[in-house]
Amino acid sequence: MERAQLERLLGGGDDPSLAALSALRAGASYVVWDGTTSSESLAKIYGRRLRHTLPRGIETSRLARAVHCLDLYGRPVRLGQIKTADGAWIFMLFVDEDGRSLVACTGVRQAQPGPARPDDC
Template sequence: MGGRHDRERLERLLVDNDEASVAALAALRCGGSHVVWDGATASGALALVYGRRLRHTRSRGIETKNLSGAVELLGRHQQPVRLAQIRAADGSWTLMLFLTEDGGRLIACTGIRRTHV
């Protein structure tokens, strides 16, 4: 999983006051695990994947945080995106962070409640 440097960098990036960023920051500070993956993915491809995930979670009644906003932001971004993930220490939430390719800026953040903890 991610090291202390990644944890501190993620904490600095999670300054937005949207529901998902607040939850991600709280999960990090409460001992949640985290990983920042190497490489980048086309933002349009991620918008499609997370658009399907949005429809799936809505059809199943799964709670999300800022998923529709993240899909919209990814669709507009037009640049490669680096992914990071934070899992709440109690396993209740998985939070995805979409970063600029260099990892220097947060594009969007979303959370999906884990139905099987």
């Protein structure tokens, strides 16, 4: 998918979409994979991820909403990813089969590596 087409899809206005669009315009790397996956199976997978992130205090952006949207969508989706230039966030994109509309978008803050530890620790 071309960067300009992806930018148009992200113009929907919700928080994760706008943050992903901003990251993309700031030079983030991105990929939208070929092929489709069942939205229902992705709802289950990302539902597990939601249950994993909540008790650990991992910051997400509208992950519960993305799970809900995928569960309701009921048709195959293409999966995409945008990684911010500093690696602090990864945004997952769920695009309709034709690449014409965004079904859902969510972001997950990535753990920042701590200081290096000496070998004897």
